[in-house]
Amino acid sequence: MAKKRERLQVIHDILRVIRDNRNKVKPTHLLYKSNLSHQMMKDYLNELQEKGFIEQTKEGNNKFFMLTDKGFNYLNEYQVVTSFLESFGLE
Amino acid sequence: MALPDKYLFLPDYWFFGLDSIFEFTFFLITLAICFKAYKVYKLSHNHNAKYFWYGFSLISLSYFIKSLTNLSAHSVIRGHGFTPAVAKDTLLYFAWGYYAYLILIMIGLLFISFIALQNPNRRTRYLVALLVIALSFQSYHKVLNYYVTTTIFLLIICYHYLKSYQAKKSKNTLLVGAGFGCLLLGHLTFALMETHILYYVTGHLLELLAYLMLLMNLLMVTWYTKKHGKKA
Numbered sequence: 001m002a003k004k005r006e007r008l009q010v011i012h013d014i015l016r017v018i019r020d021n022r023n024k025v026k027p028t029h030l031l032y033k034s035n036l037s038h039q040m041m042k043d044y045l046n047e048l049q050e051k052g053f054i055e056q057t058k059e060g061n062n063k064f065f066m067l068t069d070k071g072f073n074y075l076n077e078y079q080v081v082t083s084f085l086e087s088f089g090l091e
Numbered sequence: 092m093a094l095p096d097k098y099l100f101l102p103d104y105w106f107f108g109l110d111s112i113f114e115f116t117f118f119l120i121t122l123a124i125c126f127k128a129y130k131v132y133k134l135s136h137n138h139n140a141k142y143f144w145y146g147f148s149l150i151s152l153s154y155f156i157k158s159l160t161n162l163s164a165h166s167v168i169r170g171h172g173f174t175p176a177v178a179k180d181t182l183l184y185f186a187w188g189y190y191a192y193l194i195l196i197m198i199g200l201l202f203i204s205f206i207a208l209q210n211p212n213r214r215t216r217y218l219v220a221l222l223v224i225a226l227s228f229q230s231y232h233k234v235l236n237y238y239v240t241t242t243i244f245l246l247i248i249c250y251h252y253l254k255s256y257q258a259k260k261s262k263n264t265l266l267v268g269a270g271f272g273c274l275l276l277g278h279l280t281f282a283l284m285e286t287h288i289l290y291y292v293t294g295h296l297l298e299l300l301a302y303l304m305l306l307m308n309l310l311m312v313t314w315y316t317k318k319h320g321k322k323a
Binding site: 007008074077080081083084085086087088089090091 | 127128130131134135136137139140143206251252255259261263264266267268308309311312313
Protein backbone atom coordinates (compact mmCIF):
# COMPACT_ATOMS: atom_id res chain seq x y z
CA MET A 1 0.00 0.00 0.00
CA ALA A 2 1.39 3.46 -0.91
CA LYS A 3 2.60 5.56 2.01
CA LYS A 4 0.19 8.34 2.95
CA ARG A 5 1.45 11.62 1.57
CA GLU A 6 2.67 14.19 4.02
CA ARG A 7 0.70 17.39 4.26
CA LEU A 8 3.57 19.38 2.79
CA GLN A 9 3.72 17.02 -0.19
CA VAL A 10 -0.03 17.28 -0.82
CA ILE A 11 0.11 21.09 -0.81
CA HIS A 12 3.09 20.98 -3.16
CA ASP A 13 1.28 18.60 -5.52
CA ILE A 14 -1.83 20.80 -5.68
CA LEU A 15 0.17 23.96 -6.35
CA ARG A 16 2.31 22.22 -8.93
CA VAL A 17 -0.76 21.01 -10.84
CA ILE A 18 -2.05 24.59 -11.03
CA ARG A 19 1.35 25.95 -12.13
CA ASP A 20 1.85 23.21 -14.74
CA ASN A 21 -1.55 24.02 -16.28
CA ARG A 22 -0.48 27.53 -17.15
CA ASN A 23 -1.64 28.78 -13.77
CA LYS A 24 -5.31 28.17 -14.44
CA VAL A 25 -7.12 24.98 -13.57
CA LYS A 26 -10.69 23.87 -13.06
CA PRO A 27 -11.67 22.15 -9.79
CA THR A 28 -12.53 18.86 -11.54
CA HIS A 29 -9.16 18.71 -13.26
CA LEU A 30 -7.47 19.47 -9.96
CA LEU A 31 -9.46 16.69 -8.27
CA TYR A 32 -8.35 14.22 -10.92
CA LYS A 33 -4.69 15.24 -10.82
CA SER A 34 -4.33 15.67 -7.07
CA ASN A 35 -5.41 12.11 -6.24
CA LEU A 36 -7.50 13.22 -3.27
CA SER A 37 -11.09 12.63 -2.21
CA HIS A 38 -13.52 15.42 -2.96
CA GLN A 39 -13.86 16.45 0.69
CA MET A 40 -10.11 16.42 1.31
CA MET A 41 -9.45 18.48 -1.78
CA LYS A 42 -12.13 20.95 -0.73
CA ASP A 43 -10.51 21.27 2.72
CA TYR A 44 -7.06 21.80 1.24
CA LEU A 45 -8.32 24.36 -1.28
CA ASN A 46 -10.09 26.33 1.45
CA GLU A 47 -6.93 26.32 3.54
CA LEU A 48 -4.77 27.38 0.60
CA GLN A 49 -7.13 30.21 -0.22
CA GLU A 50 -7.22 31.38 3.41
CA LYS A 51 -3.43 31.38 3.56
CA GLY A 52 -3.17 33.25 0.27
CA PHE A 53 -1.45 30.60 -1.83
CA ILE A 54 -4.23 30.38 -4.43
CA GLU A 55 -7.15 32.47 -5.56
CA GLN A 56 -10.39 31.64 -7.30
CA THR A 57 -11.60 33.33 -10.46
CA LYS A 58 -14.70 33.00 -12.61
CA GLU A 59 -15.01 33.11 -16.37
CA GLY A 60 -18.66 32.90 -17.31
CA ASN A 61 -20.01 29.80 -15.57
CA ASN A 62 -16.57 28.28 -15.03
CA LYS A 63 -14.53 28.49 -11.86
CA PHE A 64 -10.74 28.40 -11.99
CA PHE A 65 -7.98 28.30 -9.43
CA MET A 66 -4.77 30.30 -9.89
CA LEU A 67 -1.55 30.64 -7.93
CA THR A 68 -0.76 33.87 -6.15
CA ASP A 69 2.79 35.21 -5.79
CA LYS A 70 2.86 33.52 -2.40
CA GLY A 71 1.92 30.24 -4.05
CA PHE A 72 4.72 30.53 -6.62
CA ASN A 73 7.14 31.39 -3.84
CA TYR A 74 6.07 28.28 -1.92
CA LEU A 75 6.85 26.06 -4.89
CA ASN A 76 10.29 27.64 -5.22
CA GLU A 77 10.94 27.23 -1.53
CA TYR A 78 9.54 23.69 -1.30
CA GLN A 79 12.75 21.93 -2.23
CA VAL A 80 14.71 24.08 0.20
CA VAL A 81 12.19 23.35 2.95
CA THR A 82 12.26 19.58 2.41
CA SER A 83 16.06 19.58 2.11
CA PHE A 84 16.33 21.53 5.35
CA LEU A 85 13.94 19.21 7.18
CA GLU A 86 15.69 16.10 5.90
CA SER A 87 19.28 17.23 6.45
CA PHE A 88 18.68 18.55 9.97
CA GLY A 89 16.74 15.39 10.91
CA LEU A 90 13.47 17.21 11.46
CA GLU A 91 11.17 15.05 9.34
CA MET B 92 19.85 33.49 44.40
CA ALA B 93 23.40 32.13 44.64
CA LEU B 94 25.87 33.12 41.95
CA PRO B 95 27.73 30.45 39.94
CA ASP B 96 30.60 28.95 41.91
CA LYS B 97 33.07 29.47 39.07
CA TYR B 98 31.98 32.44 37.11
CA LEU B 99 35.08 34.35 36.22
CA PHE B 100 37.68 32.69 34.13
CA LEU B 101 40.40 34.98 32.84
CA PRO B 102 42.25 33.53 29.85
CA ASP B 103 45.90 34.34 29.18
CA TYR B 104 46.61 37.77 27.76
CA TRP B 105 47.05 36.55 24.17
CA PHE B 106 43.50 35.10 24.11
CA PHE B 107 41.98 38.06 25.93
CA GLY B 108 39.15 39.36 23.77
CA LEU B 109 39.60 36.66 21.12
CA ASP B 110 37.10 34.50 22.97
CA SER B 111 34.51 37.27 22.48
CA ILE B 112 35.15 37.22 18.74
CA PHE B 113 34.62 33.46 18.66
CA GLU B 114 31.39 33.81 20.62
CA PHE B 115 30.12 36.61 18.41
CA THR B 116 30.79 34.39 15.39
CA PHE B 117 28.80 31.59 17.05
CA PHE B 118 26.01 34.09 17.64
CA LEU B 119 25.89 35.02 13.95
CA ILE B 120 25.92 31.41 12.74
CA THR B 121 23.23 30.25 15.18
CA LEU B 122 21.17 33.32 14.31
CA ALA B 123 21.28 32.36 10.64
CA ILE B 124 20.16 28.81 11.46
CA CYS B 125 17.43 30.15 13.74
CA PHE B 126 16.14 32.48 11.02
CA LYS B 127 16.06 29.70 8.42
CA ALA B 128 14.33 27.31 10.83
CA TYR B 129 11.70 30.00 11.46
CA LYS B 130 11.07 30.38 7.72
CA VAL B 131 10.83 26.61 7.29
CA TYR B 132 8.39 26.37 10.19
CA LYS B 133 6.23 29.15 8.78
CA LEU B 134 5.97 27.35 5.46
CA SER B 135 5.68 23.78 6.66
CA HIS B 136 4.13 24.05 10.18
CA ASN B 137 6.44 21.18 11.08
CA HIS B 138 6.66 20.86 14.90
CA ASN B 139 10.29 19.77 14.82
CA ALA B 140 11.18 22.88 12.84
CA LYS B 141 9.47 24.94 15.55
CA TYR B 142 11.57 23.31 18.30
CA PHE B 143 14.68 23.77 16.17
CA TRP B 144 13.81 27.47 15.77
CA TYR B 145 13.19 27.90 19.52
CA GLY B 146 16.38 26.01 20.38
CA PHE B 147 18.67 27.97 18.10
CA SER B 148 17.10 31.31 18.99
CA LEU B 149 17.96 30.68 22.66
CA ILE B 150 21.44 29.40 21.80
CA SER B 151 22.01 32.44 19.61
CA LEU B 152 20.90 34.78 22.39
CA SER B 153 23.15 32.97 24.87
CA TYR B 154 26.25 33.58 22.71
CA PHE B 155 25.29 37.19 22.17
CA ILE B 156 25.06 37.76 25.91
CA LYS B 157 28.29 35.85 26.59
CA SER B 158 30.29 37.73 23.95
CA LEU B 159 28.94 41.06 25.17
CA THR B 160 29.69 40.43 28.84
CA ASN B 161 33.10 38.91 28.02
CA LEU B 162 34.02 41.89 25.90
CA SER B 163 32.78 44.41 28.44
CA ALA B 164 34.54 42.71 31.34
CA HIS B 165 37.77 42.37 29.38
CA SER B 166 37.62 46.01 28.25
CA VAL B 167 37.27 47.18 31.83
CA ILE B 168 40.13 44.97 33.03
CA ARG B 169 42.39 46.02 30.14
CA GLY B 170 41.66 49.68 30.80
CA HIS B 171 41.87 49.76 34.58
CA GLY B 172 43.82 46.69 35.48
CA PHE B 173 42.54 43.98 37.80
CA THR B 174 42.24 46.04 40.98
CA PRO B 175 39.97 45.02 43.89
CA ALA B 176 37.49 47.77 43.02
CA VAL B 177 37.33 46.70 39.38
CA ALA B 178 37.25 43.04 40.38
CA LYS B 179 34.15 43.45 42.53
CA ASP B 180 32.00 45.19 39.88
CA THR B 181 33.36 43.15 36.99
CA LEU B 182 32.84 39.85 38.75
CA LEU B 183 29.20 40.63 39.51
CA TYR B 184 28.49 41.84 35.99
CA PHE B 185 30.32 38.93 34.42
CA ALA B 186 28.65 36.43 36.72
CA TRP B 187 25.13 37.41 35.71
CA GLY B 188 26.04 37.39 32.04
CA TYR B 189 27.65 33.99 32.33
CA TYR B 190 24.70 32.70 34.34
CA ALA B 191 22.30 33.85 31.64
CA TYR B 192 24.48 32.13 29.03
CA LEU B 193 24.37 28.83 30.95
CA ILE B 194 20.59 28.85 31.38
CA LEU B 195 19.79 29.90 27.81
CA ILE B 196 22.06 27.39 26.12
CA MET B 197 20.77 24.61 28.37
CA ILE B 198 17.12 25.34 27.52
CA GLY B 199 18.06 25.78 23.85
CA LEU B 200 19.63 22.32 23.75
CA LEU B 201 16.63 20.97 25.65
CA PHE B 202 14.32 22.11 22.83
CA ILE B 203 16.53 20.44 20.24
CA SER B 204 16.62 17.23 22.26
CA PHE B 205 12.78 17.23 22.19
CA ILE B 206 13.16 16.51 18.47
CA ALA B 207 15.43 13.57 19.27
CA LEU B 208 12.94 12.34 21.87
CA GLN B 209 10.27 12.41 19.16
CA ASN B 210 7.98 15.05 20.54
CA PRO B 211 7.04 14.15 24.09
CA ASN B 212 3.61 15.43 25.07
CA ARG B 213 3.16 18.94 26.42
CA ARG B 214 3.09 17.94 30.08
CA THR B 215 6.33 16.00 29.75
CA ARG B 216 7.99 18.92 28.00
CA TYR B 217 6.98 21.41 30.68
CA LEU B 218 7.98 19.01 33.46
CA VAL B 219 11.44 18.41 32.01
CA ALA B 220 11.96 22.14 31.36
CA LEU B 221 10.89 23.00 34.93
CA LEU B 222 13.20 20.33 36.36
CA VAL B 223 16.14 21.65 34.37
CA ILE B 224 15.52 25.26 35.43
CA ALA B 225 14.85 24.35 39.07
CA LEU B 226 18.02 22.25 39.30
CA SER B 227 20.02 25.09 37.75
CA PHE B 228 18.78 27.62 40.28
CA GLN B 229 19.09 25.33 43.30
CA SER B 230 22.38 23.69 42.49
CA TYR B 231 25.41 24.98 44.35
CA HIS B 232 27.77 23.69 41.67
CA LYS B 233 25.99 25.45 38.85
CA VAL B 234 28.76 25.12 36.31
CA LEU B 235 29.12 21.40 36.96
CA ASN B 236 25.34 21.03 36.76
CA TYR B 237 25.39 22.86 33.42
CA TYR B 238 28.08 20.62 31.90
CA VAL B 239 26.40 17.42 33.06
CA THR B 240 22.98 18.48 31.78
CA THR B 241 24.16 19.77 28.41
CA THR B 242 26.31 16.68 27.90
CA ILE B 243 23.22 14.51 28.37
CA PHE B 244 21.23 16.64 25.89
CA LEU B 245 24.04 16.58 23.34
CA LEU B 246 24.41 12.81 23.66
CA ILE B 247 20.67 12.42 22.98
CA ILE B 248 20.94 14.75 19.97
CA CYS B 249 24.03 12.98 18.55
CA TYR B 250 22.33 9.61 18.93
CA HIS B 251 19.30 10.95 17.05
CA TYR B 252 21.47 12.05 14.13
CA LEU B 253 23.35 8.77 14.13
CA LYS B 254 20.05 6.89 13.85
CA SER B 255 18.85 9.27 11.11
CA TYR B 256 22.05 8.71 9.15
CA GLN B 257 21.78 4.93 9.53
CA ALA B 258 18.19 5.09 8.22
CA LYS B 259 18.71 7.43 5.27
CA LYS B 260 22.48 7.49 4.60
CA SER B 261 22.27 11.23 3.95
CA LYS B 262 25.65 13.01 3.90
CA ASN B 263 23.99 16.20 5.11
CA THR B 264 22.61 14.42 8.18
CA LEU B 265 26.08 13.00 8.85
CA LEU B 266 27.54 16.51 8.64
CA VAL B 267 24.97 17.85 11.10
CA GLY B 268 25.56 14.88 13.42
CA ALA B 269 29.31 15.47 13.27
CA GLY B 270 28.68 19.13 14.06
CA PHE B 271 26.75 18.29 17.20
CA GLY B 272 29.44 15.72 18.04
CA CYS B 273 32.09 18.46 17.91
CA LEU B 274 29.83 20.62 20.07
CA LEU B 275 29.71 17.80 22.63
CA LEU B 276 33.51 17.48 22.58
CA GLY B 277 33.80 21.25 22.94
CA HIS B 278 31.54 21.23 26.00
CA LEU B 279 33.56 18.42 27.60
CA THR B 280 36.78 20.32 26.87
CA PHE B 281 35.39 23.48 28.47
CA ALA B 282 34.70 21.50 31.63
CA LEU B 283 38.49 21.21 32.04
CA MET B 284 39.27 24.87 31.34
CA GLU B 285 40.15 25.61 34.96
CA THR B 286 43.13 23.24 34.72
CA HIS B 287 44.82 24.81 31.69
CA ILE B 288 44.19 27.65 29.22
CA LEU B 289 44.70 25.15 26.39
CA TYR B 290 41.35 23.52 27.18
CA TYR B 291 39.61 26.90 26.99
CA VAL B 292 41.15 27.60 23.58
CA THR B 293 40.52 24.07 22.29
CA GLY B 294 36.92 24.27 23.44
CA HIS B 295 36.42 27.41 21.37
CA LEU B 296 38.08 25.81 18.34
CA LEU B 297 35.89 22.71 18.62
CA GLU B 298 32.76 24.83 18.90
CA LEU B 299 33.87 26.84 15.87
CA LEU B 300 34.30 23.62 13.90
CA ALA B 301 30.87 22.46 15.08
CA TYR B 302 29.07 25.61 14.01
CA LEU B 303 30.95 25.79 10.72
CA MET B 304 29.69 22.29 9.92
CA LEU B 305 26.12 23.33 10.69
CA LEU B 306 26.57 26.49 8.63
CA MET B 307 28.00 24.50 5.73
CA ASN B 308 24.93 22.27 5.76
CA LEU B 309 22.65 25.29 5.87
CA LEU B 310 24.41 26.86 2.88
CA MET B 311 24.35 23.59 0.94
CA VAL B 312 20.64 23.18 1.61
CA THR B 313 19.74 26.77 0.74
CA TRP B 314 22.00 27.77 -2.12
CA TYR B 315 22.62 24.43 -3.78
CA THR B 316 18.97 23.50 -3.80
CA LYS B 317 17.91 26.89 -5.15
CA LYS B 318 20.59 26.84 -7.82
CA HIS B 319 20.13 23.27 -8.98
CA GLY B 320 16.46 22.83 -8.17
CA LYS B 321 17.12 19.57 -6.39
CA LYS B 322 18.10 18.43 -2.92
CA ALA B 323 21.68 19.02 -1.80
